Amino acid sequence: MSVVIETEQLNKTYKLGSVDVEVLKDVNIAINKGEFVSIMGPSGSGKSTLLYLIGGLDKPTSGNVKVNGKNVAKLKDKDESIMRRRDIGFVFQFYNLIPNLNVEENILMPVLLDGGKIKKYRARLDEILNIVGLEDRRHHTPRELSGGQQQRVAIARGLINNPEIILADEPIGNLDSKTGCEIMQLLKRINKSEGTTIVQVTHSSESADYGNRVIHVRDGRIETDEYK
Amino acid sequence: MNFVLKLLIKNIFEKKFRTFLIIFSAAAACALIFAAIASSSTITNVYIQQMKKYTGSADIIVYPGSDSTSPYIKTKEAQQIQDKLDYVIGCFESEGSYESDTGNKEKLALFGCEFEDLQRLNPVYFIDNKELTNFYGREIIIGKDFAERADLHKGEYIYLNINGNKHKYKIVGIAQPQGLFAEDGFTVYAVMPKDTLSQLYGQKGVNQMLYIKTNEEFSKSAVIESLTELYNRYEVDETISEEEAMEMASMLSAIFMVMAVMVCLMSIFIIFTSFKVITMERFPVVGTLRSIGATRLTTKFFLLGESFLYAIFGTIFGCVLGYGVLYLIAQLSKSPWMPPTSISVEFEPTTLLIAIILTIVVCILSSLIPINKLSKTPVKEIILNEIKWGKEKKGWVRTIIGIVMVTGVVCIPPICPKEYLGLASGLLIIFSLLGVILLVPFITKVLGKILERLFIRLFGNIGFLAAKNLNNNKSEMNNISLLAVGMTVILIVSMLSGNIVAEVLDFYSDCKFDIFVVGGNEMDRDFSSQLSRSRLIGDVHGVYQTSSVEVVNKNEKIALLAGIDANKFLDFWDFRFELSREEINEALNKERVILLSNVLKEKLSVQKNDVITLKLSDREKSYRVGGFFNCLRNMGNYALVSEKFFKLDTGKNSYSEMYIKVSNGVEGDKVVDFIKNDYQRMDIFIETVKDIQAMDEESFTNIFNMLKIFSLFAMLIGIIGIVNNLLVSFIQRRRYIAVQKSVGMSRKQTASMVLLEAISSGLIGGAVGGLASALSTYLLPYFMTSIDMYMDIPFRYDMAAIAVGCGIIVMLVASVSPALKSSKLNIIEAIKFE
Incomplete structure (x- = not known):
C-alpha cells in the first residue's frame, strides 16, 4: 500500500506570552492509502495540531509533512489551497458551514473555489447527497438543519472533489451519541466504498473503534501506534 | 459609584476607533442640530449687519x-x-x-x-x-x-x-x-x-x-x-425689515434642519449598530455582575451609563464643532465686502441646551434596544454566552412597512394642504429615507440575485460567492444603508444647488438686452431719451415697478408688479406668454388687465377673466386676469399691467428699471462706464446682465457651500461608519472566511471576494441611494413651494452615476484593510476561537 501522509521529525512550538510551548516533538508517522486512523490523546496533547499540520492549515516549526509526496510546508499559498480543494476534505467539530449558502452551495464550495462549473458536478452532487442522505434537504440553509445533518453536509463538502484524504477534527464531538454513531458509520462506509483515507482526532474510544489504526499522542509525542 | 465610573471610562477607551466613531456621530448630530437651529438667528443677524452699513x-x-x-x-x-x-x-x-x-x-x-x-x-x-x-x-x-x-x-x-x-x-x-x-x-x-x-x-x-x-x-x-x-x-x-431677513433665514434654516435630521439618522444608525457589538462584548462583565446579585436594572444602568458618557463627550465636541459650523455659515452668508470680524455668531443659550438634550436623547435611544435586549436575557444565557442575536425577523413585515412608507411619500404631497406642505414634505423626506432603509434587505435580495448571475460571468465563481455573501449579511446591509443615506444627502444638495444655479442662468436667458439699470426716482422719459440718442446704445426700455402688492381677500402678495409698454417689453424679455403680442397689447391697453406668472396663478388660485383687487397706494383697484405666462423673474412671482394704468393707480412717474440694448459691436462694459461717468449725479445701479448673472451665481454658490458643510458631515460619518462596519463584519465573518480557506480558498481569492463584495455593496447602495434621492427630488419641489420657491427639480442621472461610482470607490478603499486581513487570516485561530 502506498503512503499518502508522512511526517518526519515534525515539531511545532507556540509562543505563549514569552514562553515557548512545544506542542509537537519529533513526530514521525506514515499513513497508508485507505487507512482509517484515529488520533487520540488528552486535551493539549497536540493531536489537533498534528491534524492541522497535515492539512496545511498551519506550518511546522521544523520537520516535514508530506501529502502524496508533496512537502506541505514548502507549498506556496496557491498550491496549498489547490491541495486543500482537491486532495483533502476537512470535517470540523462545529461543522463550519457558511450560513448564507444552502446545502448544495456549501457542498460545492471546493468546486467553486477550483473554478469548476456547477452543471458539470450535478451528478456527483446527487451521488454525494445520496451517500449522506440529504437529497431532500439540498435547498435548505444550515440554520434549517439539525447538528447531525449539518455534519453530514460538512462530510459531503469534504467528499465533493473525491479527495484521497479526509481529515476530521472531533467529528462527533458536538453530537448526541445516536447521531454520532450514524456519522461514524457514514465515515466508515466512505472509507470502505470510496477507499478514502480518513484521519480523525477524537476523545472517544467508541469513535476510535470505527478505524483500523489508533495513534495515541501525549505531551506532543507519539505514545502508541496500533493497528486493530 | 467611583468603581462603576472607572469601569465605564475603562470600557469606553478600550476600543479607540469605535469610541471615536460613536463620539464623532454624537458630536456631528449635536453640531448640526445646534447649527441648524441657530442658523436662523445667525443668518438674520448677518443680513441685518449687512443692511446696517447704510443705516447704522x-x-x-x-x-x-x-x-x-x-x-x-x-x-x-x-x-x-x-x-x-x-x-x-x-x-x-x-x-x-x-x-x-x-x-x-x-x-x-x-x-x-x-x-x-x-x-x-x-x-x-x-x-x-x-x-x-x-x-x-x-x-x-x-x-x-x-x-x-x-x-x-x-x-x-x-x-x-x-x-x-x-x-x-x-x-x-x-x-x-x-x-x-x-x-x-x-x-x-x-x-x-x-x-x-x-x-x-x-x-x-x-x-x-x-x-x-x-x-x-x-x-x-x-x-x-x-x-x-x-x-x-x-x-x-x-430701515431694516427684520421680518424679511428672518423669512429668508428661516428658509435656509429649514433646509439645514432636514439635512441635520438626515445626519442624525446616520448617527442613530451608527450608535445603534455599535451598541449591538458593545453589548455582545459586555456579556462577561454583565454576566459576572448578574451572577453576584446585580439586578437587571443595575446592569441596564451600567450600559446606559456608557451610552450617556459617549453622549456627554459627544456634546462637548459637538458644541465646539457646531459653533465652528455656525461661524462658517455666518461667513458664507455675508457679502464679500464685509470684514470677517464684523460678523458674529448669534444663538440663544436655549438653542445650545436643546442641541445637548437632543444629542443625549439620540445616544440613549440608539443604544436602548440592544441594552434592553441584553437586560431581558436570562442570567444563565448571559453567563453561558448563549444569547441569540440577529434572530430571523419577519422580513416581509419590514418590507411591507417600507413599501407603505414609500407609497405614502409619493401619494401624500399632492393632496396635502399648502399650509402644512412645508412640514409635511420635510418629514416625508425623512420618511422616504426610513422607508428605503427598511427596503434594503429586500432590494439587496433582488439585486443580489441579479449580481450573482452577472458576477459569475464577469469574475467567475468568486464573483458568485461575493454576491451570495450579501444575502442576510447584517454588516453589508448596514453599509448599504449608510452609503445610501450619505449618497442621498449629497445628491439632494448637488441636485438642489445645480438646479437653482441652472434656473438662475435660465432666468438670464429670458433677457434680450445687455444692460440692467435700477434707479430710485430719477429715471424718467428724459433720461431714457438721452440714452437712446447715444450712438453706443441700440435701444432702451423703462418699466415702472412696485413690490409687495397686496391682493385683497387672498392673503397673498404679488412680489413684483410691473407697468409695461407691452409692445416694447416683449422685445426685451422672452417670457413665454399664452397670448400673442397683439392680444397682449390689446388686452393691457383697453382696460385694467393683469397678466400673471404661472406661479402667481397657482398662489392666487385664479383663472383667466377672474377679477382680483390690488391695493395700490392705499387704494383698491380691480384688475381682470387677462392671461398667464411662464417666467423665472423673481422666482416666478411676477405680474404685468399696462404702464398707463400702473401710473394712474400708483402715482409713480419714474422708471424703476431700464433695460438697454447696446449697438452692434459695442461692448456692454463700455456703455456701463459711459453711463456711470456721464450720469454720476444720478443714484442708479447699472451693470451688464453678464456681470449681474456672475454676482447672482456667486451668492447662490455661497448658500450652497453652507449646505455642502452639512453634506460633508454626512459623507464623513458615512465613510467612518462604513469602515467600522467592514471591520465589525470582518470580525464576525473571520470564522467563515477561515472555513472557506480551509476548503481551498487562496489568499488572492479571499482578497478578491472581499473586494467584489465591496463593489456589490457599492452598486446596491448606489441603487438604494438613487431611489431615496429620486424620492427626495420628487418631494423637494413641494418643500420649495411651501417657502414660495416654485421650481421643478429633475433627477440628475449623471450626478447619480457619479455618486454610485464614488460609493463603489469608498467601499473599495474601505475594504482594502479587511481584504488584506482576510487574506492573511490564521485559519486555526479563526476556526477554534471565536
Whole structure:
C-alpha cells in the first residue's frame, strides 16, 4: 500500500506570552492509502495540531509533512489551497458551514473555489447527497438543519472533489451519541466504498473503534501506534 | 459609584476607533442640530449687519416722497414724540467725484452729518485710533481703502467735483473699513459736516433724511404709526425689515434642519449598530455582575451609563464643532465686502441646551434596544454566552412597512394642504429615507440575485460567492444603508444647488438686452431719451415697478408688479406668454388687465377673466386676469399691467428699471462706464446682465457651500461608519472566511471576494441611494413651494452615476484593510476561537 501522509521529525512550538510551548516533538508517522486512523490523546496533547499540520492549515516549526509526496510546508499559498480543494476534505467539530449558502452551495464550495462549473458536478452532487442522505434537504440553509445533518453536509463538502484524504477534527464531538454513531458509520462506509483515507482526532474510544489504526499522542509525542 | 465610573471610562477607551466613531456621530448630530437651529438667528443677524452699513443703529427713516411739498425735512415734528425715541438725526446726502493726478475718476457718496450724530448712528473708527474733537467747515473723513487707492493721507487736501464745481476739503480722518466705510463694490462713502454739504446746494440747517432710533421701551410699529401721522406727506419706513431677513433665514434654516435630521439618522444608525457589538462584548462583565446579585436594572444602568458618557463627550465636541459650523455659515452668508470680524455668531443659550438634550436623547435611544435586549436575557444565557442575536425577523413585515412608507411619500404631497406642505414634505423626506432603509434587505435580495448571475460571468465563481455573501449579511446591509443615506444627502444638495444655479442662468436667458439699470426716482422719459440718442446704445426700455402688492381677500402678495409698454417689453424679455403680442397689447391697453406668472396663478388660485383687487397706494383697484405666462423673474412671482394704468393707480412717474440694448459691436462694459461717468449725479445701479448673472451665481454658490458643510458631515460619518462596519463584519465573518480557506480558498481569492463584495455593496447602495434621492427630488419641489420657491427639480442621472461610482470607490478603499486581513487570516485561530 502506498503512503499518502508522512511526517518526519515534525515539531511545532507556540509562543505563549514569552514562553515557548512545544506542542509537537519529533513526530514521525506514515499513513497508508485507505487507512482509517484515529488520533487520540488528552486535551493539549497536540493531536489537533498534528491534524492541522497535515492539512496545511498551519506550518511546522521544523520537520516535514508530506501529502502524496508533496512537502506541505514548502507549498506556496496557491498550491496549498489547490491541495486543500482537491486532495483533502476537512470535517470540523462545529461543522463550519457558511450560513448564507444552502446545502448544495456549501457542498460545492471546493468546486467553486477550483473554478469548476456547477452543471458539470450535478451528478456527483446527487451521488454525494445520496451517500449522506440529504437529497431532500439540498435547498435548505444550515440554520434549517439539525447538528447531525449539518455534519453530514460538512462530510459531503469534504467528499465533493473525491479527495484521497479526509481529515476530521472531533467529528462527533458536538453530537448526541445516536447521531454520532450514524456519522461514524457514514465515515466508515466512505472509507470502505470510496477507499478514502480518513484521519480523525477524537476523545472517544467508541469513535476510535470505527478505524483500523489508533495513534495515541501525549505531551506532543507519539505514545502508541496500533493497528486493530 | 467611583468603581462603576472607572469601569465605564475603562470600557469606553478600550476600543479607540469605535469610541471615536460613536463620539464623532454624537458630536456631528449635536453640531448640526445646534447649527441648524441657530442658523436662523445667525443668518438674520448677518443680513441685518449687512443692511446696517447704510443705516447704522437707526431703525426708522423718514424722507420726502412724491407728495412732499419740499425736498427737505425737519426734525421738529419728530421731537414731539421725543420720549419714545433714542435719537433723531438729520442728514444731507449728495454725490461728488474725485479725479486723481493720473486722470482716474472715482464717484463718492457724500454723507453730511454732525460728527457726534454720526458716532451715534454709525460709529467711525479711525486708523490712527485718535479721536476727532472738532468737525466743521471744509473738512472731510474718507475711508481707508479709498485713501490707499488715491494715495491720500490725513492732513492733506482733497479736491472733489460736487454739483458742477470743484471744492477743496481737508482730510481730518481716515476711517477703518467698517460701517459706512466698508466698501461693498458699489458705493464709496465720504463724510463731511452737514451744513458744509447743504450749503453747496444753497441750503443751511436742512435735512434730506431723518434717521430715527426707537426707545427700547416702545414698539417700533407704534412709533412708525405716530411718525406717519406727524410726517403725513413724507415716507416713513423701517430701515431694516427684520421680518424679511428672518423669512429668508428661516428658509435656509429649514433646509439645514432636514439635512441635520438626515445626519442624525446616520448617527442613530451608527450608535445603534455599535451598541449591538458593545453589548455582545459586555456579556462577561454583565454576566459576572448578574451572577453576584446585580439586578437587571443595575446592569441596564451600567450600559446606559456608557451610552450617556459617549453622549456627554459627544456634546462637548459637538458644541465646539457646531459653533465652528455656525461661524462658517455666518461667513458664507455675508457679502464679500464685509470684514470677517464684523460678523458674529448669534444663538440663544436655549438653542445650545436643546442641541445637548437632543444629542443625549439620540445616544440613549440608539443604544436602548440592544441594552434592553441584553437586560431581558436570562442570567444563565448571559453567563453561558448563549444569547441569540440577529434572530430571523419577519422580513416581509419590514418590507411591507417600507413599501407603505414609500407609497405614502409619493401619494401624500399632492393632496396635502399648502399650509402644512412645508412640514409635511420635510418629514416625508425623512420618511422616504426610513422607508428605503427598511427596503434594503429586500432590494439587496433582488439585486443580489441579479449580481450573482452577472458576477459569475464577469469574475467567475468568486464573483458568485461575493454576491451570495450579501444575502442576510447584517454588516453589508448596514453599509448599504449608510452609503445610501450619505449618497442621498449629497445628491439632494448637488441636485438642489445645480438646479437653482441652472434656473438662475435660465432666468438670464429670458433677457434680450445687455444692460440692467435700477434707479430710485430719477429715471424718467428724459433720461431714457438721452440714452437712446447715444450712438453706443441700440435701444432702451423703462418699466415702472412696485413690490409687495397686496391682493385683497387672498392673503397673498404679488412680489413684483410691473407697468409695461407691452409692445416694447416683449422685445426685451422672452417670457413665454399664452397670448400673442397683439392680444397682449390689446388686452393691457383697453382696460385694467393683469397678466400673471404661472406661479402667481397657482398662489392666487385664479383663472383667466377672474377679477382680483390690488391695493395700490392705499387704494383698491380691480384688475381682470387677462392671461398667464411662464417666467423665472423673481422666482416666478411676477405680474404685468399696462404702464398707463400702473401710473394712474400708483402715482409713480419714474422708471424703476431700464433695460438697454447696446449697438452692434459695442461692448456692454463700455456703455456701463459711459453711463456711470456721464450720469454720476444720478443714484442708479447699472451693470451688464453678464456681470449681474456672475454676482447672482456667486451668492447662490455661497448658500450652497453652507449646505455642502452639512453634506460633508454626512459623507464623513458615512465613510467612518462604513469602515467600522467592514471591520465589525470582518470580525464576525473571520470564522467563515477561515472555513472557506480551509476548503481551498487562496489568499488572492479571499482578497478578491472581499473586494467584489465591496463593489456589490457599492452598486446596491448606489441603487438604494438613487431611489431615496429620486424620492427626495420628487418631494423637494413641494418643500420649495411651501417657502414660495416654485421650481421643478429633475433627477440628475449623471450626478447619480457619479455618486454610485464614488460609493463603489469608498467601499473599495474601505475594504482594502479587511481584504488584506482576510487574506492573511490564521485559519486555526479563526476556526477554534471565536
